[in-house]
Amino acid sequence: GESVGLHLPTLSVQEGDNSIINCAYSNSASDYFIWYKQESGKGPQFIIDIRSNMDKRQGQRVTVLLNKTVKHLSLQIAATQPGDSAVYFCADNFNKFYFGSGTKLNVKP
Amino acid sequence: GAVVSQHPSWVICKSGTSVKIECRSLDFQATTMFWYRQFPKQSLMLMATSNEGSKATYEQGVEKDKFLINHASLTLSTLTVTSAHPEDSSFYICSARGDGNQPQHFGDGTRLSIL
Numbered sequence: 001g002e003s004v005g006l007h008l009p010t011l012s013v014q015e016g017d018n019s020i021i022n023c024a025y026s027n028s029a030s031d032y033f034i035w036y037k038q039e040s041g042k043g044p045q046f047i048i049d050i051r052s053n054m055d056k057r058q059g060q061r062v063t064v065l066l067n068k069t070v071k072h073l074s075l076q077i078a079a080t081q082p083g084d085s086a087v088y089f090c091a092d093n094f095n096k097f098y099f100g101s102g103t104k105l106n107v108k109p
Numbered sequence: 110g111a112v113v114s115q116h117p118s119w120v121i122c123k124s125g126t127s128v129k130i131e132c133r134s135l136d137f138q139a140t141t142m143f144w145y146r147q148f149p150k151q152s153l154m155l156m157a158t159s160n161e162g163s164k165a166t167y168e169q170g171v172e173k174d175k176f177l178i179n180h181a182s183l184t185l186s187t188l189t190v191t192s193a194h195p196e197d198s199s200f201y202i203c204s205a206r207g208d209g210n211q212p213q214h215f216g217d218g219t220r221l222s223i224l
Binding site for chain 1: 111113127150151152153182202204210212213214215216217218220
């Protein structure tokens with residue numbers, strides 16, 4: 001999606017629960033998607049990516065799901081830990097990389 | 110692998126000063142580098158895209174004479190904020206990407222404060 005400088009929505013989860021963070025993109029020509037994690041005062045860190053010929057990809061404790069029909073992307077984090085607290089952004093590659101507005105994940109101990 | 114180093118991490122200077130920020134890809138060749146600006150509690154906003162050896166492409170509303178970008182080699186891009194004023198205070202982040210459909214790798218950002 002295209003960043004428009006929106007203020008960040010927040011997701012609060014209990015430690016040990018699973019987290020699901022959602023993202024919508026607008027351009028059906030996008031064929032490559034990435035999730036990033038940004039901790040306070042740092043640059044975004046690559047988590048996982050997925051290409052449009054897939055609808056699911058798994059990493060360590062993370063899964064990305066892609067629904068091209070509704071142009072929706074989600075990031076699932078299993079057994080959420082305090083260290084997962086951060087802002088999560090999705091990005092797509094259509095023409096240029098634009099970032100979604102992001103979601104702040106708060107993990108409660 | 111895929112480490113991007115950004116320097117300085119923090120700079121405070123007087124109004125009217127020009128400030129240069131460096132972005133280096135340490136272990137890969139960055140065909141394309143991106144410069145972003147981020148305000149507190151907001152997403153990254155793309156300022157410009159630069160390809161090695163060519164002029165940067167600026168996003169709408171970004172003054173190219175204010176934010177000078179140079180991408181002279183496959184491992185280095187610089188952003189110079191010219192005659193900086195307090196409203197230029199922000200968190201500036203660079204990223205770099207190799208050839209093809211690859212993820213961007215980000216530096217740790219530069220916090221710029223103009224007094």
